[in-house]
Amino acid sequence: MSDEKKLTLSGRTLGVNKGVETGQVRQSFSHGRSKAVVVERKKKRVLTKGETPAAPQTGPAQKQKTYVPKRPASDAGQSLTNAEQETRMKALEDANRRAEEEKRRAEEEAERRAKEDAERKKREAAEAAAQEAAAHDDEADARKRAEEDAKRKAGLEAKRKAEAEAEKKAADELKVREKAEAEARKKADLEARTVQLKKASEARQATTTEQDEEGRRRGGKRTKKAGVPAQQERPARGRGRGDDRRSGRLTLNRALEGEEARQRSLAAYKRAQAKKRGNHGMDANNQPKQAREVTIPEAITVQELANRMAEKATSVIKTLMGIGVMATINQTLDQDTAELVVTEFGHAPKRVSAADVEIGMVGEADAAEDLLPRAPIVTVMGHVDHGKTSLLDALRKADVVSGEAGGITQHIGAYQVDVGNQKITFLDTPGHAAFTQMRARGASVTDIVVLVVAADDGVMPQTIEAINHSKAAGVPMIVAINKMDKPAANPDHVRQELLQHEVVVETFSGDTQEVEVSAKTGAGLDKLKEAIALQAEILELKANPNRSAEGVVVEAELDKGRGPVATVLVQRGTLRVGDIFVAGPEWGRVRALVNDRGQQVKEAGPSQPVEVLGANGTPGAGDEFAVVENEARAREVTAYRQDLMRDKRHAAAAAPKTLESIFSQMKENEGLMQFDVVVKGDVQGSVEAITQALAKAGNEDIQCRVIHGAVGGITETDIALAQASGALVIGFNVRPNKQARDLAEAEGITIKYYSVIYNLIDDVKAAMAGELGPEFKENVVGRAEIRDAFQAGKAGKAAGCFVVEGNIRRDCKARILRDDVIIYEGEIDNLRRFKDDVKEVHSGQECGLTFENYHDFKAGDVLEVYELEEIQRTL
Ligand code: GDP
DSSP states (O other), X not given: OOOOXXXXXXXXOOSOSXXXXXXXXXXXXXXXXXXXXXXXXXXXXXXXXXXXXXXXXXXXXXXXXXXXOSSOHHHHHHHSOHHHHHHHHHHHHHHHHHHHHHHHHHHHHHHHHHHXXXXXXXXXXXXXXXXXXXXXXXXXXXXXXXXXXXXXXXXXXXXXXXXXXXXXXXXXXXXHHHHHHHHHHHHHHHHHHHHSOHHXXXXXXXXXXXXXXXXXXXXXXXXHTOSSOHHHHHHHHXXXXXXXXXXXXXXXXXXXXXXXXXXXXXXXXXXXXXXXXXXXXXXXHHSOOOOXXXXXXXEEEHHHHHHHHTOOHHHHHHHHHHTTOOOOTTOEEEHHHHHHHHHHTTOXXXXXXXXXXXXXXXXXXXXXXXXXXXXXXXXXXXXXXXXXXXXXXXXXXXXXXXXXXXXOOOOSSEEEEEETTEEEEEESOOSHHHHHHHHHTTOOOOSEEEEEEETTTOOXXXXXXXXXXXXXXXXXXXXXXXXXXXXXXXXXXXXXHHHHTTOOBGGGTOSBEEEEOOTTTOTTHXXXXXXXXXXXHHHTOEEOOSSBOEEEEEEEEEETTTEXXXXXXXXXXXXXXXXXXXXXXXXXXXXXXXXXXXXXXXXXXXXXXXXEEEESSOOOTTOEEEEESOHHHHHHHHHHHHHHHHHHHHHHHTSOOSHHHHHHHHHHSTTOOEEEEEEEESXXXXXXXXXXXXXXXXXXXXXXXXXXXXXXXXXXXXHHHHHHHTOEEEEESBOBOHHXXXXXXXXXXXXXXXXXXXXXXXXXXXXXXXOOOOEEEEEEEEEEEEEEEEEETTTEEEEEEEEEEEOEEXXXXXXXXXXXXXXXXXXXXXXXETTEEOSEEOTTOEEEEEETTBOOOOTTOEEEEEEEEEEOOOO
């Protein structure tokens, strides 16, 4: 018999269809995979007599076409001939024989396949292969068959041996078998690792490990030959894992199951992260906008403003465009614009100014329990020559003499005297000027005013001023009626006069103490001190000495040897050597402290005057003094204060120079329609006339007020007064002296010169009405001193001059000044230098000149030569 067998790869047979028997076999591959393969066998057609061909018995008839007639054999036999019958029988016998043979072959084939299977499995890993196969339901049959075959054929496999041994031996053999199994698994793993990728290997190991249990369990069952077949249990196991959907086929994913789980989680993590991020972004966009408090200084750049609002600079620029401001990122915005932008963005603007740096410079108020009694600070006031200085000296001298410190006294602007167990601090700067100056600077240091009135002179103008000042400051007063040693002394007259100025002394049942003293003899000084002590007691003066020092600069000077020296009156706290302080626009570190007796001290408490060494510059009298925490703070504050001072100077320099611009500026400031002027004239009559005329020049909208009118040249004091009150200085036939001119220039104070009252009033009126005509500006070309006046022919007198400034030009206008008052104004007639007529004489040269119809000059007069320049007025 020539049987042909054909294996197909795809299940499609390649052989002939007719006379072919087919069958299926399972082909096993690695990893427990297997496949059904169709096997065909080509048959030779043989017919046996009397036999009907039998239906093939082997295999499922897949695509099978046989020659066997479908009719029943009996029917066929009846209608057939003998020969046919014989042939048929033969064929039937053949068929039967073939069927038997086929069956045997199939069995052999199955055996062979099982054997091959088993061998392969053994090669890979006897136990592992079986376990893996068991893991997949698809391969259950194959494995079952393999196991059965293996059992039947007895023992190529390790597990078979184990089974046999287990049958003979007891439970201890199980351990041996398990060990063998474990070794086999190890071996299998090792082999697998060598041929597989790392990942696959790991995954497989995981699978194997998972299956170990099952394998052992199965092994155990086999040993006991007990109950449930392994394959029946498998699906349950799959379900037990909650994975029956996947149970069975070994896919790549499945092979990498462990890995897959990890990877999935990583991917899931990544996705979650991405989602989270996305969500965050969304959250940020959807979040309700945070309203911030945005600090806005006086000037801020667009970028900085955006940063402070936590907004994009471009958004800020857009917003600015929206409100009509075209700005770049680095452009500086003013506070108002910045505030608008901040409001647009929905934030809360908080305006701050550079002045905020001063916040905290004056410390907080002290708690009542921290306060300790301190010495009163006394200022002595009174009319000139009534004995203020003498009284202060007498008080001090008495103290120094009585004290043990020795006779050396030192003027440091203030000193302390003892009264019993108490002390009194006297400010050694008599006069209300110092008092007012201190007050003007906001430093009200004085606790008690001692008003000195000479008993022989009575109340005088400055006495009244002093009374008004102390009343204005709300400082209690003690009247010292001085010069009681004089025969002309009339203290009662003084008391009476004081009454007229609402000062009721105790003798007249008032509340103002009065003491009769003599600075000369020292009489009554103790009484005066007692009176002061009593007043201090009433005032209950207290301060906290346990804090950083604050005080006032009483005096300051630049000492050649010691540098800037400031006399400071400590008001509260304790000042110590090494402290960092700020005094007005200056700062420094206390290098040394010197008291009023010239002794170096380590510290100075409240009401104690002390000289402070170590300032970087010289502060001004009345400047506040404060100890700060560190140098940086000191620098910050002083930098701000110096800036402020510089700004003030610049503002002064930019102050209006013309009458008209003063008026136009005034009109801008509502409620400031009072126009102040300082008038200086050559004679009292003209000053009075001008004052009256100016008073009438105003209307209900604007008024002109002469805040100071006097005779004489324009002085520094006049300029200072004009500066303080924003006034215009008018010189009527007078000129400023050099210092006043320099100050006016530095401070930007306008000085207008007139020689005709009518012109002056006209100008002011026109300026008020806004109808000013052309303005003439006077440019001084040169100045010369008249050193001699001599007879020059019959024409008259000539002036021998020395040019001190600029040039003297013949074509210019000239005026002659005597003590800054104009005595002549006109033209130069002749200008000569060494007998030659010249047009011009320069500075440092001598010359002679004559004036038209004027000869009343004399040596010491000043010649001023000037030009008039017409300026177009602009509004
Ligand atoms: P001040 O301008 O107020 O400071 O006055 P002074 O202290 O300079 O004194 C002016 C003048 O008065 C001086 O010549 C003193 O000698 C004199 N004098 C001051 N006090 C007394 C006094 O109590 N008795 C007498 N007889 N003369 C005095």
